[in-house]
Every structure is written in C-alpha cells, then in structure tokens.
Amino acid sequence: MRRDAMELLPGELKAVIGRLAPRTLDGIEELRIREGRPLEIVSCGQSRFACEDGTLHRSTDRAYRPGREVCRQLLERITNHSLYAMEEELRRGYITVPGGHRIGLAGRTVLEGGKVRGLREVGGFNFRIARARVGAALPLLSKIVDWPKQTVRSTLILGPPQQGKTTVIRDLARAISSGEWGTPAAASWGGRKVGIVDERSEIAASIRGVPAFDVGPRTDVMDACPKAEGMMMLLRSMSPEVLIVDEIGRPEDADAIREASHAGVRVIATAHAYDLQDAMGRPALRQLLEDAAFETVVLLRRGEKGVRFEIDSLDRHAQGHGRRAREPSGEVQAIARGHPGPQTDSRPAHAPV
Amino acid sequence: MIKLTGALLILFAGTMIGMFYSARLAARPNQIRQLVHALQRLETEIAYGYTPLPEAMIRTAAGLQPPVSDLLGLAGASAGEGNGQSFQQCWEEAIAVNWPQSAMKEPERLILRRLGTTLGISDREDQQQHLRLALLQLQAEEEAAREDQARYGKMGRNLGILGAALVVILMV
Numbered sequence: 001m002r003r004d005a006m007e008l009l010p011g012e013l014k015a016v017i018g019r020l021a022p023r024t025l026d027g028i029e030e031l032r033i034r035e036g037r038p039l040e041i042v043s044c045g046q047s048r049f050a051c052e053d054g055t056l057h058r059s060t061d062r063a064y065r066p067g068r069e070v071c072r073q074l075l076e077r078i079t080n081h082s083l084y085a086m087e088e089e090l091r092r093g094y095i096t097v098p099g100g101h102r103i104g105l106a107g108r109t110v111l112e113g114g115k116v117r118g119l120r121e122v123g124g125f126n127f128r129i130a131r132a133r134v135g136a137a138l139p140l141l142s143k144i145v146d147w148p149k150q151t152v153r154s155t156l157i158l159g160p161p162q163q164g165k166t167t168v169i170r171d172l173a174r175a176i177s178s179g180e181w182g183t184p185a186a187a188s189w190g191g192r193k194v195g196i197v198d199e200r201s202e203i204a205a206s207i208r209g210v211p212a213f214d215v216g217p218r219t220d221v222m223d224a225c226p227k228a229e230g231m232m233m234l235l236r237s238m239s240p241e242v243l244i245v246d247e248i249g250r251p252e253d254a255d256a257i258r259e260a261s262h263a264g265v266r267v268i269a270t271a272h273a274y275d276l277q278d279a280m281g282r283p284a285l286r287q288l289l290e291d292a293a294f295e296t297v298v299l300l301r302r303g304e305k306g307v308r309f310e311i312d313s314l315d316r317h318a319q320g321h322g323r324r325a326r327e328p329s330g331e332v333q334a335i336a337r338g339h340p341g342p343q344t345d346s347r348p349a350h351a352p353v
Numbered sequence: 354m355i356k357l358t359g360a361l362l363i364l365f366a367g368t369m370i371g372m373f374y375s376a377r378l379a380a381r382p383n384q385i386r387q388l389v390h391a392l393q394r395l396e397t398e399i400a401y402g403y404t405p406l407p408e409a410m411i412r413t414a415a416g417l418q419p420p421v422s423d424l425l426g427l428a429g430a431s432a433g434e435g436n437g438q439s440f441q442q443c444w445e446e447a448i449a450v451n452w453p454q455s456a457m458k459e460p461e462r463l464i465l466r467r468l469g470t471t472l473g474i475s476d477r478e479d480q481q482q483h484l485r486l487a488l489l490q491l492q493a494e495e496e497a498a499r500e501d502q503a504r505y506g507k508m509g510r511n512l513g514i515l516g517a518a519l520v521v522i523l524m525v
Contacts, residue, residue, distance in 0.1 A: 072439060072474070073438075073439050075474070076439050076440060076473065076474065079473075080405040080406070080407065080433075081405065081406040081407060081432050081439075081440040081472075081473040081474075082399075082403075082404075082405040082406045082409075082473050083473060083474050083475060083476065084399055084400075084403070084473070084475065084476055084477040084479075084480045085399075085403040085404070085405055087476060087477065090476075110476070117476075118476055120475070120476070
C-alpha cells in the first residue's frame with residue numbers, strides 16, 4: 001500500500017496494516033473499516049479478515065475490530081479535521097483524499113426536506129486504494145487513432161463494473177494529452193488538448209481543482225461536475241480536441257455528446273454495459289450509437305492475465321437499414337498485467353510500462 | 354542597617370506582589386476579549402469560508418496577540434501535521450502548554466476544553482452553534498472578569514503595600 005494512504009490511518013490501525021505480509025500490503029485494493037466489526041482487507045482480488053498480528057483469515061473469530069476512537073480519528077484524518085468543509089462530499093457519500101484514494105462512507109444520514117443532506121455518525125469506511133497504471137491504455141490507443149485527422153476516433157468503452165474502465169480512460173487522457181499514441185508512426189503528432197469531465201472525481205481525483213493523477217500536460221479537468229453540463233462548459237471555455245467522460249447513460253449526456261461531435265470534438269466515454277447488445281438496450285446509448293456519435297466501441301474484459309480489449313469499429317459509411325456494419329473480426333488485444341502491477345502512480349512516466 | 358534593608362526589601366516585594374496580582378486581574382478580561390474575537394473569526398472561517406480547521410486556526414492566530422494566538426497557532430499546527438492525533442488531543446495539548454502564560458482562569462479553560470470536543474467533527478450549523486455557545490459563555494466571563502478587576506484591582510495593589518508595611522511594623 002502506498003505511503004500516502006498509510007499516513008491517513010490512525011496509529012492503531014496503521015500498526016495492524018503495517019504487520020501484513022509485504023505481498024498483501026502491495027496488493028491492497030480495498031480496506032473495509034467498520035466500527036466494532038472485523039477489519040476486512042481486499043488484496044490481490046481476495047477478501048480476508050485481518051488479525052491484530054497481521055495475519056489474514058477467512059473467519060472473523062480472531063479478527064481485529066477497530067473501535068470507536070479509531071474510527072473517529074480516521075474520519076478526522078480524512079476530512080482534515082473539518083467535517084463541516086465536506087458537506088458536498090458527505091452528500092455524495094465519499095471523500096477523495098490526496099493521492100487519489102477514495103473513501104466511501106456509510107453511516108446515519110441527515111435528511112432535509114426528504115433529501116439527504118449529509119452523513120452523521122459515520123460507522124463504515126471503504127478505503128479504495130487508487131493506483132494509476134501508466135501505459136495501460138497504449139495498446140488500445142494505437143487501435144483507435146484516426147490517421148487522416150491525426151487524432152483519436154470517438155470511442156465508447158463498455159464493460160461491467162470493476163473491469164478497469166476508469167483506469168483505461170485515465171491513461172488514455174494522459175497518453176493523448178502527452179502525445180504518446182502507442183505507435184511509432186504517430187510520434188510526430190504531439191499531444192492533443194483534452195478535457196475531462198470528472199463527475200465522481202475518479203478519473204483525475206482532483207484535490208482543490210488540481211488532478212492527483214497524471215492526466216497529461218494538455219488536460220483540463222472539470223471536477224465534481226455533472227457530465228452533461230461539464231461537457232458543455234468545457235466546449236465553451238477550454239476548446240478541447242478530445243473530451244473524456246465516465247459512465248454516460250442519461251439523455252442529457254447524450255445531447256451533450258452529440259453537441260460535441262457536431263463541433264468536431266472527439267469523445268471518449270465509458271458506460272456500464274456487458275456488450276454492444278446490452279448497450280443498445282439503454283435508450284440514451286442506443287440513440288448515440290444510431291446517430292453514429294461514436295466511431296468505435298471497445299469492450300473491456302478483465303481476465304486472469306490482465307485487461308483485454310475487444311475493438312469493434314462501427315463504420316459510419318457502410319451500413320444497411322440504419323444498423324452499423326460491424327467489422328467481422330473484432331480485434332482482440334491483451335495486455336499482460338503482472339500483479340500487483342508496477343506502481344508508477346501519479347509520477348509522469350516517459351516510457352510505457 | 355540590615356533591618357532597614359530587609360524592611361525595604363519586604364516593602365518592595367509586597368508592592369510587586371500587589372502590582373502583579375492587579376496586572377493579572379487587568380489582563381484577564383483583555384485576554385478573554387481576544388479569545389472572543391478569535392472565536393468570531395473562527396466562526397467566519399468555518400461557516401462561510403469552509404476553511405479546513407488547521408488552516409482556519411493558523412489564520413485566526415495571525416491576527417491576535419499571545420497567549421491566545423500561541424494557543425490557536427499551536428493547535429492548528431499540530432492538527433495540520435497529521436501525526437494521527439485527533440483535533441481534541443491537539444487542542445488539549447495546546448491549552449496545557451499555553452495556559453500557564455495566560456491570565457485566564459478555570460472557567461475559561463473549561464469553556465475552551467468543552468469547545469475542543471466538538472470542533473471539526475460535525476456539520477457547519479452544529480459548529481456554528483457550538484462556537485456561538487462558547488462565545489456567549491466567554492462574554493459572560495469577560496464581564497465577570499471586568500467586575501473583578503474594578504473591584505479588586507486597586508485593592509490588590511494597596512493590599513500588597515499595606516501588607517508589606519504590616520510585616521515591617523511587626524518586625525520592628
């Protein structure tokens with residue numbers, strides 16, 4: 001686990017985590033801290049309960065149980081002793097901390113006029129350790145470049161949750177913005193202006209407006225902004241050449257994307273969907289696909305070896321009865337991904353990993 | 354000759370004790386006033402500026418005089434350091450370190466300690482309420498302190514000299 005994440009933990013909890021085996025420590029994906037209940041650690045894809053001596057077990061019998069004081073200290077640390085300054089975050093239910101880690105919160109909600117105004121008495125934390133995989137998207141990027149226009153094609157990335165969609169578009173932003181196109185032939189193109197609308201602060205994990213992850217030198221981030229509005233704002237104010245958004249699906253998102261594609265801006269978006277057929281079942285996505293707002297659809301699959309991309313070029317011009325002709329042989333690309341992955345984190349990387 | 358020197362020394366010491374006592378009495382309402390200003394400033398920082406607590410503490414301290422500024426500054430700095438301490442611990446520590454230098458008394462200390470248990474750990478309105486409550490209590494203390502000063506300030510000084518004189522007379 002990265003040091004910046006460790007620093008946030010209160011002493012007692014830090015000591016327990018510090019006693020974990022190094023391999024487990026490196027592979028930590030989630031820390032689930034629940035007041036008075038066993039400490040759960042998700043590492044290398046496995047979920048276990050941790051004992052005070054740092055051993056991991058399936059059973060909860062001897063597990064370490066963080067107490068009230070520990071949870072209070074943790075909450076204070078992650079809010080910088082200022083819960084009052086986190087109203088928006090508490091309403092959304094998570095806090096992004098330096099380093100891009102996200103901490104989901106559960107507790108008793110405070111209602112106002114029937115709407116959730118915030119959380120009081122937080123009893124559960126889900127500490128999601130962020131790690132940027134610099135270079136994760138390069139094999140994909142080389143497949144979605146638009147050669148004549150020297151940019152990328154508008155792309156919709158589909159995949160179920162937890163498949164690494166966000167990781168991929170974060171790295172796409174970085175690569176496009178810094179001009180790493182993944183193919184030597186495009187080396188002289190340079191970077192493009194990229195705009196990211198980061199509604200859930202996941203892509204860039206901005207702290208006070210400054211991205212915590214490396215998203216490239218020519219990237220502007222609209223943080224915690226509703227997607228549709230953010231896209232329009234970026235179009236008006238920052239003249240992006242490529243727009244990147246996460247998890248589209250509402251009708252207003254579709255309108256904004258259409259607007260962007262009419263303005264000649266390339267859009268790279270992700271959506272929760274298992275495959276193209278699944279995506280077609282969602283009205284907003286279907287409309288976009290039928291309007292040919294996207295030129296390419298990529299399916300993301302996370303297998304044993306790493307993330308796999310299945311690329312499906314929707315050819316704008318060859319079509320019968322309004323359906324896109326699909327390229328018969330969807331290219332399949334696999335990236336080997338040694339667990340737990342080289343942690344280059346937010347430092348700029350000059351060579352793809 | 355020695356007797357005379359001793360008598361003079363006693364007189365001098367008695368006067369000084371009296372002066373010191375009355376100076377403390379005079380400083381107390383002023384320091385409470387400083388504290389009241391500090392809390393008002395803090396309230397603005399918290400309720401309208403959404404400034405994180407450590408920063409708000411340090412900023413507030415910048416406009417004040419010791420010992421109140423030292424207290425807030427120390428609390429803010431140690432909370433901002435991030436050594437895993439809760440704000441309450443930092444606050445208690447800052448009070449413990451700075452209290453001997455101040456002219457304030459137990460009631461103010463209690464008010465501050467009670468405030469320390471709530472600062473930073475609830476929403477904006479709650480913070481505002483706690484700050485206002487502490488403010489009102491401090492204002493009441495300030496008034497009491499001023500009365501004390503008016504009543505006992507002069508008396509303390511006179512008592513010092515007269516007490517010393519009494520001792521001298523008894524000695525002679």
